[in-house]
Amino acid sequence: MKLWGGRFEKGTDELVNDFNSSIRFDKRMYKQDIKGSTAHAKMLGKCGVITEEESAFIVKTLAEILDEIENGTAQFMIDAEDIHMNIETMLIAKIGDTGKKLHTGRSRNDQVALDIRMYLRDETDEIIKMLKDLLRVLINIAKDNLDTIMPGYTHLQKAQPITLAHHMCAYTQMFERDIMRLADCRKRINIMPLGSGALAATTYPFDREFVARELGFDGITYNSLDGVSDRDFVIEMSGALSIIMMHLSRFCEELILWNTNEFSFVEMDDSCSTGSSIMPQKKNPDVAELIRGKAGRVYGSLMTILTVMKGIPLAYNKDMQEDKECIFDAVDTVKLCIPVFAKMLDTMKFNKDVMYKGAGGGFTNATDAADYLVRKNIPFRKAHEIVGKTVLYATKHGKALSELTLDEYKAICPEIDGDIYYAIDLKTCVEGRKIIGGPAKEAVLKTIEKDISFLEKEF
Known part of the structure; x- marks a missing residue:
């Protein structure tokens, strides 16, 4: 007989029992x-709801059950429905009526709300650690490539020269925001709902603050209806995980492009690549492609929980059982992707000469040519027009700006002198952008210093 079966004359249909059971996925919260x-x-013992001896007996037996689950001697039962009833069934089997006192003043509604908060709190901490490890990889690449000039792009068209270090630091900013987002989300996860009961709290003199302190919560919920029916924190974490995957997917898209023969900016290490079953020459960036694909999976988890929650009246409804599989899958997917992405990045070879050559094409120094004219007291819009005509001329004659003769320059704009060649040199273009956040070495070093300080923060 089920622990809640006193009101029922018939047992649960086997098919319904299997359908209703969640132990196959919520057992991870044991x-x-x-x-x-x-x-x-x-707390029950402290408040005198049960005796101190009974409390100690229950605590001791729960520790034994934990050991048995972890050494594989305990078996979960589908018929016991969920992790909560499984643990309680094991407890009662061991100590009888004393075990039946554990659930006094508690509902599975506030119990599951407690468990999922504790589980996601632990997973948030783990994902933050993984993101910090990824940041270290990015910082190391940046430090090694302060002088590695490459083209920066807009619209996938070559735009201006930057450095590989500057490009890597763009992603350190993204992943730092991800960490801050998770840490902020954790504040709302870490609120203790136990004591909310099924929906209307309890008549027992519970000390909720004691339980919160025991479990490391920052505070308690202040409305029992909301305490059992709130899943905002699940939605919020799903959103944070989706943004992490979006950042990983954007990065993967770039690496996939860079790994093509057309770009040849990078070469994936053999350990992070796969081959073709029919084409012997192939070396495929499958890790990056899989991460890019798995982003959609995590987005799906966010859409699932949003859709589940959108039409649910207060308080708890069985629909909310659907919160776990989607958030568990999102957590698992993110935890799978971050370390393998970091490994792929850490073992990747950057073809610096190809990057430099790429920065020399596409007139990436055109803006610097316009800035050169501005320093000659020509208004920027006029300078923009002059350089546009110069680029058109160079394009028609198959030349780069650096390949035009001074006579060709002067024919377009008499104010141009021989110092134009220094002004449009790629290194000059990069190192002239010393403003905070720019690609010059001294600016990037400030960003790296900030990134290193960020890693030392506790979240």
Whole structure:
């Protein structure tokens, strides 16, 4: 008989039982469930709802159950529906009526809200650590490539010369925001709902603050209806994970392009590439492509939980069981992608000569030519027009700006002198942009210094 079966005359249909059960996916929260139940048992004893001896007996037995689950001797049962009822069933099997006292004043509604918060809190901490490891890889690449000039792009057209270090630091900013976003989300995850009961709290003199302290929560919920039915934190974390995957996917898209024969900016290491079953020459960037594809999977998890929650009246409804598979999958996917992406990036070879050559094409120094004319006291819009005509002339004659003769320059604009060649040299173009956030070495070093300081922060 089920622990809630007193009101029923018939047993649950086997098909319905399987459909209703969540143990196949929520069993991963066994540690959190036992930890929460342990704190609840201590509080029951502290408040005199059960005796101190009963409380200690329950706590001791829960620790034994944890050991049995972790050494594989305990077996979960589909018939017990979920992780909460499984743990309680094991407890009652061991200590009988004393075990039946554990659930006093508690509902599975506030119990599951507690467990999922504790689980996501732990996973948030783990993902932040992974992102920090990825940041270290990016910082190291940036430090090694302060002078590696490459083309920067807009609209996938060559735009202006930058450095590989500057490009890597664009992603350090993204992943730092991801860490801050997760850390901020964690604040709203880390609020303790236990004591909300099914929806209307309890008549027992519970010390909710005691349980919150025992479990490391920053505070408690202040409305029992919201305490059991809130899944904003799941949605928020799903959103944060989706943004992480968006950043990884953008990066992967660039690396896939850079790895093509047409770009040849990078070469994937053999350890992070795969071959073709029919084309022997192929070396495919499958890791990057898979991460790019898995971004859609995490987006799907966000859409799932948003859709599940959009039409649910207060308080708890069984629909909310659907929150777990989607957030678990999103967490698992992100945790799978970050370290393999970091490894792929860390083992990648950057073809610096090809990057430099690429920066020399596409008139990436045209803006600097216009700035040169501005320094000659020509208004920028007029300078823009002059350089546009110069680029048109160079294009028609198959030349780069650096290949035009001084006579050709003067025929277009008499104010141009021999110092134009220094002004449009790629290194000059990069190093002249010393403003904070720019690609010059001294500016990038400031960014790297900021990034290193960020890694030392506690979140």
